[in-house]
Amino acid sequence: MRPATVSDLLKSQGKLTPQVLLLEEGNSWYAVVVVDVSSLDAQPITATVQEVALDYSNRYSAEKTEEYNDMLLKYMKMDPSCLPRPLNEPPTWTVSLSGSSAGNLFCDVTSPDVVARLERGKCWFCYGTREICAGCTRGVAQEFDLFMSCGTDLACPNCMGIDIALEDKTFQQRLLGYARPNVTAHEIRERTKHLNARLAELGYPPMRWRDAEADEMDAEAQRTQS
Ligand SMILES: [Zn+2]
Ligand SMILES: [Zn+2]
Numbered sequence: 185m186r187p188a189t190v191s192d193l194l195k196s197q198g199k200l201t202p203q204v205l206l207l208e209e210g211n212s213w214y215a216v217v218v219v220d221v222s223s224l225d226a227q228p229i230t231a232t233v234q235e236v237a238l239d240y241s242n243r244y245s246a247e248k249t250e251e252y253n254d255m256l257l258k259y260m261k262m263d264p265s266c267l268p269r270p271l272n273e274p275p276t277w278t279v280s281l282s283g284s285s286a287g288n289l290f291c292d293v294t295s296p297d298v299v300a301r302l303e304r305g306k307c308w309f310c311y312g313t314r315e316i317c318a319g320c321t322r323g324v325a326q327e328f329d330l331f332m333s334c335g336t337d338l339a340c341p342n343c344m345g346i347d348i349a350l351e352d353k354t355f356q357q358r359l360l361g362y363a364r365p366n367v368t369a370h371e372i373r374e375r376t377k378h379l380n381a382r383l384a385e386l387g388y389p390p391m392r393w394r395d396a397e398a399d400e401m402d403a404e405a406q407r408t409q410s
Contacts, residue, residue: 188291202260213301228283245327310340369398
């Protein structure tokens with residue numbers, strides 16, 4: 185997700201975006217939709233947003249996650265029978281879209297953003313460790329096309345995202361290959377940086393991933409040199 189601008193909220197002919205947006209207010213996050221945008225001549229330009237009900241049941245496969253992402257993008261166009269019962273007297277907020285107070289409304293929300301912000305980082309798959317052993321998931325990894333042998337510390341597809349998990353699978357395949365070492369200490373640390381950038385985006389603290397192994401490889405190289 186990213187900070188929403190006026191052009192994200194207004195589609196062609198002044199139509200309001202059907203997306204679910206995330207609003208950060210104080211220390212809390214809310215799922216909202218935009219119900220009005222002020223005149224574009226106003227200073228600052230404001231949007232009126234209203235809280236909506238979201239389904240928080242677990243997305244147990246790549247397919248379910250994609251359906252969920254699709255629902256987030258098309259919320260106001262969805263058949264109401266596919267959505268949770270609307271909130272009774274939902275709270276509304278007026279949000280500034282320009283000037284110094286802008287920036288607490290986010291668009292292009294995906295399932296990992298919902299996990300991080302609205303489900304408070306609670307993940308049914310990795311239990312909040314942000315990594316899974318792709319060989320020990322009792323068949324769940326297969327639902328995300330991520331099944332591998334034991335010994336992986338794969339980025340969790342549910343809370344970090346399917347794309348980054350699939351990308352990490354390629355790294356793991358090289359790491360676990362027969363001809364060792366297949367990856368350099370530098371590559372291990374680059375992966376750590378890449379995954380930690382994603383964690384930071386989602387508001388999670390950084391992790392060491394396989395940096396201990398990189399340290400070990402460096403120490404070993406030192407020993408053979410001397
Ligand atoms: Zn997870
Ligand atoms: Zn395992």
